[in-house]
Amino acid sequence: MTVPEQRLQEALTTLKKSGVRITPQRHAVLEYLMQSMKHPTADEIYKALEDKFPNMSVATVYNNLRVFLDIGLVRELTYGDSSSRFDCNTSDHYHIICDECGKIVDFHYPSLNEVEQLAEQVTGFDVTNHRMEVYGTCEDCQQLAKH
Amino acid sequence: MTVPEQRLQEALTTLKKSGVRITPQRHAVLEYLMQSMKHPTADEIYKALEDKFPNMSVATVYNNLRVFLDIGLVRELTYGDSSSRFDCNTSDHYHIICDECGKIVDFHYPSLNEVEQLAEQVTGFDVTNHRMEVYGTCEDCQQLAKH
DNA sequence: TTCTTACATTAGAATGCTTATAATCTAGTT
DNA sequence: AACTAGATTATAAGCATTCTAATGTAAGAA
Ligand SMILES: [Mn+2]
Ligand SMILES: [Mn+2]
Ligand SMILES: [Zn+2]
Ligand SMILES: [Zn+2]
Secondary structure, three states, X not given: OOHHHHHHHHHHHHXXXXXXXOOHHHHXXXXXXXXXXXXXXXXXXXXXXXXXXXXXXXXXXXXXXXXXXXXXXXXXXOOOOOOOEEEOOOOOOEEEEEOOOOOXXXXXXXXXXXXXXXXXXXXXXXXXXXXXXXXXXXXXXXXXXXX | OOHHHHHHHHHHHHHHHOOOOOOHHHHHHHHHHHHOOOOOEHHHHXXXXXXXXXXXXXXXXXXXXXXXXXXXXXXXXXXXXXXXXXXXOOOOOEEEEEOOOOOEEEEOOOXXXXXXXXXXXXXOOEEEEEEEEEEEEOHHHHHHHHO
């Protein structure tokens, strides 16, 4: 069993344990998320599944994403005014984003605990988490720029 | 002359140099931004000025914010699906945000250059910048939670 | 000062993403 | 097979932001 298949099975088990029904649409959204490496938007999921489910409502995609978020199966990534993206990799990792083509790539780095600690001392906040992304131009877009 | 007043004068000079007309509405939006310490939204600016300019359009606020952004007089802060906030402090600094009340506080920390360098090496991206925010509960909200 | 015009403002429509509503359907249990 | 809480659907609504087209005006020129 491949890694995405395994993650899908685990996710289905988690859903059942939470008393969430497994409908064909829900299964398909989950499956697409688990096998996708590209942090899709709700609309991308909707369009990817419209052949299989021609009558599926876009609300169904949003409803299911909400369910998955609440259970902790996916993460929501928000960037400015464009649409949210969804990440089925819930382990701690950062992202690097291409300013040209919008590509989002996973990127591992030790968690910035010193920053959180200093922020706590300086501001008096009770710190819970942080967010960090790196921006630049991906290799593909660097190549394109040369020609 | 106070610091906000000085910043306003400098900003007006920059606008004139760029060939941008100084209208009463534009002046008021700029003045409000420069004296505000709270990273206002477009709508907050609009509402703050409606006594002075009862006929001002919300589009005027957005238009002027865009002009200021293009010239580099303000920064836009985007958080999830809620509305953008605008920061007249264009010097390098980070933010810490209260999860309870939404307050945004400036917070200085040396720039995370090592992160950018490592990201560049690992991903092959040509890195230009990064974004980082810390989240938690502010002191006021901590006090409220105790009672 | 008056004239001129390119730029700015205004009201309202339009857009894009997301959520709400209410009718219909169905997964999973009895 | 019957039941029902929960899911799906089509559509409307909400919200921040941008667009459009008519009107107004800042600032330089005459
Ligand atoms: Mn990721
Ligand atoms: Mn700031
Ligand atoms: Zn790219
Ligand atoms: Zn607070």
